[in-house]
Amino acid sequence: MSNLPLLGSVDCSSRYDAAPSGSSDGGLAFPLDDIDRPIVEKRLLRKLDLRVAFLVLVYIMNIMDRTNIAAARLRGFEEDLGMTGNQFNTLTSIFFVGYLFTQAPSNMILNHMRRPSLYLSGCMITWAAITMCMSAVQTYPAALIFRFFIGFVEAAFFPGAIFLLSRWYKRDELGLRTAFLFCGTSISYAFSALIASGILAGLDGVLGFTAWRWLFFVEGALTIATAVCAIWILPDFPSTPSVWLLPDEQILAKQRMEEEVVARIEHEGKPEENTSGLAEALMDWRVWWLGVALNLIMSSTSFTNFFPTLSATMGYSTTTSLFLCAPPWILGTATSFVVARHSDITGDRFWHIAGPLLVGIAGFIIAISTMNTGMRYLSLFLMAQSPIAYAVALTWVMNTFSQSQSKRAAAIALINTMASVGNATSPYFWPSSWGPSYVNSCLICILTSVVSIAMFWVFREHLSRCNEAAEAEEQVLGLPEGFRYLL
Numbered sequence: 358m359s360n361l362p363l364l365g366s367v368d369c370s371s372r373y374d375a376a377p378s379g380s381s382d383g384g385l386a387f388p389l390d391d392i393d394r395p396i397v398e399k400r401l402l403r404k405l406d407l408r409v410a411f412l413v414l415v416y417i418m419n420i421m422d423r424t425n426i427a428a429a430r431l432r433g434f435e436e437d438l439g440m441t442g443n444q445f446n447t448l449t450s451i452f453f454v455g456y457l458f459t460q461a462p463s464n465m466i467l468n469h470m471r472r473p474s475l476y477l478s479g480c481m482i483t484w485a486a487i488t489m490c491m492s493a494v495q496t497y498p499a500a501l502i503f504r505f506f507i508g509f510v511e512a513a514f515f516p517g518a519i520f521l522l523s524r525w526y527k528r529d530e531l532g533l534r535t536a537f538l539f540c541g542t543s544i545s546y547a548f549s550a551l552i553a554s555g556i557l558a559g560l561d562g563v564l565g566f567t568a569w570r571w572l573f574f575v576e577g578a579l580t581i582a583t584a585v586c587a588i589w590i591l592p593d594f595p596s597t598p599s600v601w602l603l604p605d606e607q608i609l610a611k612q613r614m615e616e617e618v619v620a621r622i623e624h625e626g627k628p629e630e631n632t633s634g635l636a637e638a639l640m641d642w643r644v645w646w647l648g649v650a651l652n653l654i655m656s657s658t659s660f661t662n663f664f665p666t667l668s669a670t671m672g673y674s675t676t677t678s679l680f681l682c683a684p685p686w687i688l689g690t691a692t693s694f695v696v697a698r699h700s701d702i703t704g705d706r707f708w709h710i711a712g713p714l715l716v717g718i719a720g721f722i723i724a725i726s727t728m729n730t731g732m733r734y735l736s737l738f739l740m741a742q743s744p745i746a747y748a749v750a751l752t753w754v755m756n757t758f759s760q761s762q763s764k765r766a767a768a769i770a771l772i773n774t775m776a777s778v779g780n781a782t783s784p785y786f787w788p789s790s791w792g793p794s795y796v797n798s799c800l801i802c803i804l805t806s807v808v809s810i811a812m813f814w815v816f817r818e819h820l821s822r823c824n825e826a827a828e829a830e831e832q833v834l835g836l837p838e839g840f841r842y843l844l
Contacts, residue, residue, distance in 0.1 A: 394609065397606060397609050398609060400603075401602070402530070404601060404606070405525055406534070408601075409522070409538065411586075411587065413538055414583060415514070415583060415584075415591070416514070417541045417549075418481070418580040418583050419511060420545035420546065421580075422485065422577065423452065423511065424545070424549060424662060425488075425553065425573060425576055426448060426449065426504075427449075428553035428554075428569075428665055428679060429553075429572055429573070430445060430665070431669065432568045432569050432675060437567065438496065438497045439497060444497060445789075446784040446785050446787065448497075448501060449662055449784035450781050451508070452504045452505065452507060452508035452511075453508055454781050455505045455507070455510075456508050456509075456511070456512040456773075456774065456780070456781070457778065457781070458509060458512070459510070459512035460512045460770045461767065463513040463770065464517060464520055464766045464767065465635055465763075465770065467517050467521075468766040471593065471596075472597065474587065475588060476513070477514060477517055478585075480510050480511070481583065481584035482584045483510045484507050484510040484511045485580035485581040486581065487506050487507045488573055488577035489574050489577035489581075492572075492573040493570070512777070515773065516773040519535065521594075522538065523755045523765060523769070524762070525592065525595060525610065525614075527614075528756045528843070529701055530701070531755055531756065532697045532749065533694070533698050535748050536698075536745060536748045536749070538748075539745065539747065540748075542744055543686040543690040543693060543744065544686070546682065547683040547687050548683065549576075550679040550683055551680065551683055553679055554675075554676045554679035554680060556571055556576075557571075557675070560575070595607070595614055634763025635763070637763075638764050639771070641764075641768070643816070644758075644768050646812065647750070647753075647754055647757075647772050647816065648776065650750070650816070651747065651750055651773075651775065651776035652778055653805040653808050653812070654746055654747050654805075655747065655777070655779030656779040656782070656786070656805040657714065657717065657743065657802045657803075657805040657806040659784065659786050659787065660802065662780075665678060666792070667724075667795070670733065681734065681737075685741035686741050688742075689741035689742055693745040696745050697748065697749065704843050704844075706752065707814065707817040707844060709746075710749050710750050710753070711746075711810045713744075714743050714809065716742040717742060717743025717802070717806060718806050718807070720739030720740035721736070721800075723739065725799045725800065751769070751773075753843065754772055755769065756842070756843045757843075779805075817844050820844055823842055824844075
């Protein structure tokens, strides 16, 4: 029997990138015939989900240290450092320039580590220490240098966390857990504003330091405390012995991931190849296509870095403006769970990406149309619905590149790196000269949302043709139904 499918002109060659190269699990585990698998699996997932809950807390600290300059801006940060023109936008952008250098190599390193908990916790302590140093900056160039290195170190966390999830959860479980992690973004935007308002209002002038300096110092110290706990709480890989898992749970955790691989390769017949996952990812056009699409989502959600500024356009005090940031993100967190869970249940990815982006577009249209306080606040609620599209898109990435661990690690990192370019350029979509209405900024976000939806539709159609071709091959050869891409 031929090793190639009857695909005609459809280019689905990467469907056969099945070799689990780089696997460190040491082969398949024996079937667990002597245990009650449903009970053990339920117990395993419960333990894992508790660890992931702490991973969300880590991500909240990550976002808080990333976005605290937006709150500091409201209490004299720009004036004290003598910023003019677009210098604040550059300070926001330089953070994500640091991301570009670290994400891909970091994930490739992580794939070969036995203790990712130590690696990620070490990164946390490092970026938190640099954040605390931000409290001492006296000049704008010094702030630029510190922000670059915070981003350089922070870049390891999110793609590493996503890859870590993909090493524990099956593909029909990933959507909810990825959204659970990503909801840390919404939670952080909500409560970091509340924390910042308390620090800025309560510590201004204490020991002779201005409020924004205390903001960087306190939030950096909180991250270090969290990182120390993370050393013992974050999970490692299933192949690494864990004191928090019983022997049957450890074996089942490994077997579940091996079953995911077998489900894709048993009908495909491609032998293992000694090629690097990074090389495979670089040669797969889908990685580049998805990288650009996620870059556009990042650009369309660039308002998140300026949310306190948008809230302040309603004319309230600094403290009130920061408090008003919380409700839209609390609602965004709740809807994130609904969208992600429904995406997992239905097996649909495209419409669960397009839907939130369309809701965000409605918010931008309202913001363009009026300066009425109530309507502009409503627009913030609608805008806050769109970031979940990024989490669903990342889940789609992991579903699509779910066989080779090394290629999956490289693909996640490369796509996140390309997406980070959007974070590096999009701060310039929001110059203060375009305020307070920010009509041009909203128009750019609408455009990037529409183009990203179009790109994901093209990707969906490609995967649909691959599924149809696989089905045709199985019918001709009399094979049972094999792997199908999620659409």
